[in-house]
Amino acid sequence: MLLRAFIPLGVFAAIGLVLWSGIGKNPQLLPSALLGKPAPAFAAKALHAPETEITSASLLGKPYLLNVFGSWCVSCRVEHPLLMEVERRGEITLVGLNWNDTREDATRWLAQFGDPYSQIIFDADGRIAIDFGVTGAPESFVISAEGRVLHKFVGPLTEDDIENKVKPLLAGQAL
Amino acid sequence: MNPLRKRRLILISALVLGVGAATALALTALNENVNHFYSPSEVAAGKIAHGRTFRLGGVVLEGSPRREESTLKAHFVVTDRFANLPVEFEGILPDLFREGQSVIAVGMLNASGVFAAEEVLAKHDENYMPAEVKEAIDKGKARREAGAPEGAQP
Amino acid sequence: MMPELGQIALILALLLAIVQATVPLIGAHWRQPALMAVARPAAYGQFVFVLFAYGILTEAFVAQDFSIAYVAQNSNLALPWHYRFSAVWGAHEGSLLLWVLILSGWTVALAALSSRLPERFMARALAVLGIISIGFLAFTVLTSNPFERHVPPLADGNDLNPLLQDFGLIVHPPMLYMGYVGFAVAFAFAVAALIEGRVDRQWVRWSRPWTNVAWAFLTIGIALGSWWAYYELGWGGWWFWDPVENASFMPWLVGAALIHSQAVTEKRGTFAAWTLLLAICAFSLSLLGTFLVRSGVLTSVHAFASDPTRGIFILVFLVIVTGGALTLYAIRAPKLAAAPPVSLYSRESLLLLNNILLVTACAMVLIGTLYPLVAEALGWGKISVGPPYFGLMFFVLMAPLVWLIPFGPLTRWKGDSLPAVFLSLRTALALAALAAALVWIVERELPLKAVIGVCAGIWVIFGTLAFLLRRMRNAAPGRMLTAEMVGMSLAHIGVGIFVVGVVVTESLNVERDVRMQAGDMVEVAGYQVTLREVVRQDGPNFIADEGVFEIRQDGELMSTQHPQKRRYLRGQVMTEAALDAGFFADFYIAMGEPIGTGGAWAIRLYYKPMIRWVWLGALLMMAGGLVSATERRLRQTIVEREVVQSAPEQMPDALPERA
Numbered sequence: 001m002l003l004r005a006f007i008p009l010g011v012f013a014a015i016g017l018v019l020w021s022g023i024g025k026n027p028q029l030l031p032s033a034l035l036g037k038p039a040p041a042f043a044a045k046a047l048h049a050p051e052t053e054i055t056s057a058s059l060l061g062k063p064y065l066l067n068v069f070g071s072w073c074v075s076c077r078v079e080h081p082l083l084m085e086v087e088r089r090g091e092i093t094l095v096g097l098n099w100n101d102t103r104e105d106a107t108r109w110l111a112q113f114g115d116p117y118s119q120i121i122f123d124a125d126g127r128i129a130i131d132f133g134v135t136g137a138p139e140s141f142v143i144s145a146e147g148r149v150l151h152k153f154v155g156p157l158t159e160d161d162i163e164n165k166v167k168p169l170l171a172g173q174a175l
Numbered sequence: 176m177n178p179l180r181k182r183r184l185i186l187i188s189a190l191v192l193g194v195g196a197a198t199a200l201a202l203t204a205l206n207e208n209v210n211h212f213y214s215p216s217e218v219a220a221g222k223i224a225h226g227r228t229f230r231l232g233g234v235v236l237e238g239s240p241r242r243e244e245s246t247l248k249a250h251f252v253v254t255d256r257f258a259n260l261p262v263e264f265e266g267i268l269p270d271l272f273r274e275g276q277s278v279i280a281v282g283m284l285n286a287s288g289v290f291a292a293e294e295v296l297a298k299h300d301e302n303y304m305p306a307e308v309k310e311a312i313d314k315g316k317a318r319r320e321a322g323a324p325e326g327a328q329p
Numbered sequence: 330m331m332p333e334l335g336q337i338a339l340i341l342a343l344l345l346a347i348v349q350a351t352v353p354l355i356g357a358h359w360r361q362p363a364l365m366a367v368a369r370p371a372a373y374g375q376f377v378f379v380l381f382a383y384g385i386l387t388e389a390f391v392a393q394d395f396s397i398a399y400v401a402q403n404s405n406l407a408l409p410w411h412y413r414f415s416a417v418w419g420a421h422e423g424s425l426l427l428w429v430l431i432l433s434g435w436t437v438a439l440a441a442l443s444s445r446l447p448e449r450f451m452a453r454a455l456a457v458l459g460i461i462s463i464g465f466l467a468f469t470v471l472t473s474n475p476f477e478r479h480v481p482p483l484a485d486g487n488d489l490n491p492l493l494q495d496f497g498l499i500v501h502p503p504m505l506y507m508g509y510v511g512f513a514v515a516f517a518f519a520v521a522a523l524i525e526g527r528v529d530r531q532w533v534r535w536s537r538p539w540t541n542v543a544w545a546f547l548t549i550g551i552a553l554g555s556w557w558a559y560y561e562l563g564w565g566g567w568w569f570w571d572p573v574e575n576a577s578f579m580p581w582l583v584g585a586a587l588i589h590s591q592a593v594t595e596k597r598g599t600f601a602a603w604t605l606l607l608a609i610c611a612f613s614l615s616l617l618g619t620f621l622v623r624s625g626v627l628t629s630v631h632a633f634a635s636d637p638t639r640g641i642f643i644l645v646f647l648v649i650v651t652g653g654a655l656t657l658y659a660i661r662a663p664k665l666a667a668a669p670p671v672s673l674y675s676r677e678s679l680l681l682l683n684n685i686l687l688v689t690a691c692a693m694v695l696i697g698t699l700y701p702l703v704a705e706a707l708g709w710g711k712i713s714v715g716p717p718y719f720g721l722m723f724f725v726l727m728a729p730l731v732w733l734i735p736f737g738p739l740t741r742w743k744g745d746s747l748p749a750v751f752l753s754l755r756t757a758l759a760l761a762a763l764a765a766a767l768v769w770i771v772e773r774e775l776p777l778k779a780v781i782g783v784c785a786g787i788w789v790i791f792g793t794l795a796f797l798l799r800r801m802r803n804a805a806p807g808r809m810l811t812a813e814m815v816g817m818s819l820a821h822i823g824v825g826i827f828v829v830g831v832v833v834t835e836s837l838n839v840e841r842d843v844r845m846q847a848g849d850m851v852e853v854a855g856y857q858v859t860l861r862e863v864v865r866q867d868g869p870n871f872i873a874d875e876g877v878f879e880i881r882q883d884g885e886l887m888s889t890q891h892p893q894k895r896r897y898l899r900g901q902v903m904t905e906a907a908l909d910a911g912f913f914a915d916f917y918i919a920m921g922e923p924i925g926t927g928g929a930w931a932i933r934l935y936y937k938p939m940i941r942w943v944w945l946g947a948l949l950m951m952a953g954g955l956v957s958a959t960e961r962r963l964r965q966t967i968v969e970r971e972v973v974q975s976a977p978e979q980m981p982d983a984l985p986e987r988a
Binding site for chain 3: 197246270
Binding site: 002005006008009012013015016017018019020021022075078081 | 398401402479483613620640644648651652655656659663695699702703705
């Protein structure tokens with residue numbers, strides 16, 4: 001009789017374990033497999049100048065924030081004013097990765113909301129996003145001057161992210 | 176054994192039998208209705224027995240959707256960026272179905288190697304790629320990098 | 330300035346919740362009236378601050394203050410003013426604040442109306458509610474602050490998902506939360522009783538209306554969700570066994586068992602352990618539902634934004650609250666008095682069977698919902714559980730339950746004669762069989778399984794009427810029908826109507842996807858549907874293709890329908906289905922997609938007989954729950970002579986000797 005009363009607790013413990021295991025699978029919780037490793041190599045056309053090619057090699061030498069965005073992405077609009085402000089202050093280099101988009105839509109979107117990027121890579125077939133492990137937009141990667149991934153942000157960037165995470169990381173790098 | 180004891184015993188036996196039967200029924204029903212999830216690469220690698228219903232996940236290959244003129248049949252290709260699998264579906268595609276967006280189709284492979292879908296799901300938020308699809312794509316990438324030839328079609 | 334005040338208000342509420350959770354518990358332990366008396370004022374104060382914070386958030390939406398990130402993400406300048414109120418709970422942070430507000434409101438109501446209950450017990454119960462409040466307030470303040478500013482301030486916000494600008498979806502969450510939170514009261518009482526080490530029939534009697542009302546709200550909340558999915562999502566379905574749907578259905582099943590168990594404990598003093606355990610489980614399942622929806626653990630049609638930090642927080646909270654309560658149960662429950670033996674056929678045994686079947690059904694749903702997680706954890710791959718599993722299990726368990734419903738009210742406590750009860754129901758059974766036969770004659774296409782189902786539903790209705798008739802004939806005038814009996818009957822009849830609706834619509838519904846262009850006619854279920862033309866319609870923030878359809882029966886025009894396919898400015902595409910709703914059937918037309926260039930469209934046509942009975946049944950169940958909560962007897966203090974040992978005849982709802 002006494003032991004029988006512990007059955008509900010036992011069942012709950014089992015359920016709790018199952019749920020706990022479920023959280024661990026979320027890609028946001030696991031550190032990006034890329035952290036500390038060299039960023040995936042890429043070569044793609046620029047958004048504004050389709051004949052120009054941007055390669056990961058061409059971006060070496062200076063750290064930058066790679067921001068994944070799309071004209072269809074609602075949350076990107078939330079962080080966009082912040083990115084404009086960051087560009088205005090001139091402390092951080094922003095490189096855009098236009099994902100899952102068409103040239104017309106993206107260009108129109110940037111014309112409407114502003115273009116904070118020093119360069120924009122047009123990811124035509126989504127390969128670059130896959131290589132970076134992108135599952136949604138917006139996502140941002142802090143890339144060092146040597147081309148290593150220092151940090152990955154999932155979701156809209158906040159002022160706090162810029163001040164307390166991006167800047168200190170980049171401070172350890174030559175700007 | 177006194178009558179009360181006897182009644183208790185009958186009750187408990189009935190309960191145990193009932194629970195046993197219920198559990199057996201539950202497990203059978205569960206196993207018959209479980210749908211596994213596979214990516215096009217896994218299908219190409221021949222992982223699935225024919226005649227089994229499963230869920231196919233990936234991204235709609237750009238330029239692939241087309242409809243037959245006189246019927247309601249739709250054809251499109253699902254890709255995980257490493258392997259492609261043609262799909263045919265009779266019916267109306269969901270509103271969020273779009274080229275380049277993630278999709279999950281439920282159905283089985285037919286004799287000609289085409290995936291005959293009974294159901295096409297694209298109900299998620301535009302920005303959302305189901306964890307399963309993402310993982311499948313990651314696995315495909317890892318396999319390619321490891322040099323495995325199976326299912327890899329650059 | 331105001332949003333910051335809102336944040337401060339929430340922090341103050343949290344502090345008061347901490348006081349409410351700790352001081353009265355200490356006071357109850359050391360029997361210090363002064364400390365115990367802190368509970369009520371703390372609850373009132375907490376409510377004031379939470380209401381203030383909620384008011385500020387609402388005001389921010391109404392005044393369209395886009396400097397607040399949450400407001401910017403969930404509304405914009407074009408949002409009509411009446412939707413601004415409901416936009417508050419359109420996403421995670423705001424809906425959580427609504428949860429907190431409702432929890433606080435119920436706590437205040439409990440505090441205000443419980444003056445006749447023992448002080449020590451109430452102090453503990455309010456403290457438990459305080460612990461729950463701490464969890465939710467801390468969660469809000471630490472991880473889901475709705476007042477976070479957006480820097481720099483935006484001039485306009487994002488638009489709401491057009492799916493969310495709709496009556497059904499607006500009312501659905503508050504109703505659900507009223508249900509979830511309402512179960513917290515039963516939970517608090519159960520834990521307080523376990524701490525005390527005994528179950529006092531007085532508080533069980535007193536808590537019954539609260540539980541009934543909570544269950545009623547949950548019923549209507551689920552029904553609204555189902556109805557909304559039906560008319561808005563364009564798929565014609567009304568229940569998908571989706572994890573989020575299951576998350577609300579599980580507490581409902583356990584809540585139904587709890588209502589019955591509380592009735593037994595209140596009237597007979599038995600089933601105490603069941604009542605406590607069910608109370609703990611009902612609320613725990615509500616918390617689990619919150620976890621499943623907000624943690625992104627399960628892929629679902631309509632999960633909120635997923636965030637693992639939030640998932641961890643809720644899980645830890647769940648472990649503390651539920652784990653703590655169940656541990657207390659394991660230690661204290663065996664000490665509760667054992668139940669006196671009853672006959673094999675008695676109202677007690679019928680209600681015991683009722684509890685077992687409902688709890689088992691809940692367990693089946695839980696297993697099916699969590700199975701994908703288990704499979705993944707154990708490396709069996711990524712799977713999903715198809716609806717047929719749920720449908721089969723549910724049917725197997727609920728069919729015996731439904732058939733037994735009419736027996737319950739007519740069976741006496743402690744022991745009765747099954748043949749005698751059956752005899753008193755023979756007219757009802759005969760009528761039900763007759764009605765089923767008539768239905769089958771009229772509708773030849775009904776499969777045998779459905780005919781039996783219809784018979785079962787009608788049997789429940791007639792069986793309940795048989796009870797009412799007997800009651801009115803035999804009881805003394807003026808004491809014929811109590812609110813409790815009326816409520817019970819309404820709810821049971823609701824079950825019968827629900828069963829008839831489900832069985833008929835699932836067997837006879839017709840779904841057809843067809844290709845149509847202007848001038849085409851399609852025949853569905855005896856109706857002739859003609860597409861006249863497809864025209865262009867412009868809305869405030871969308872462009873639509875509208876189909877003009879005429880529905881005829883035997884050549885006579887029944888109605889003209891205008892389904893639309895809308896393309897919103899944001900790029901989202903949505904289907905506005907056209908519904909020809911009727912008491913006995915719905916005709917449903919949805920625009921699929923354009924085919925080719927000749928103006929042809931893929932059209933979805935549904936014929937859904939008796940679908941409205943599904944929600945009518947739910948409505949009656951809700952009404953039953955509310956009516957039985959008004960029962961005057963439950964507000965009376967238990968007097969000595971109503972103790973368990975007295976003969977059954979003295980119980981108010983006892984049946985007189987059978988002729």
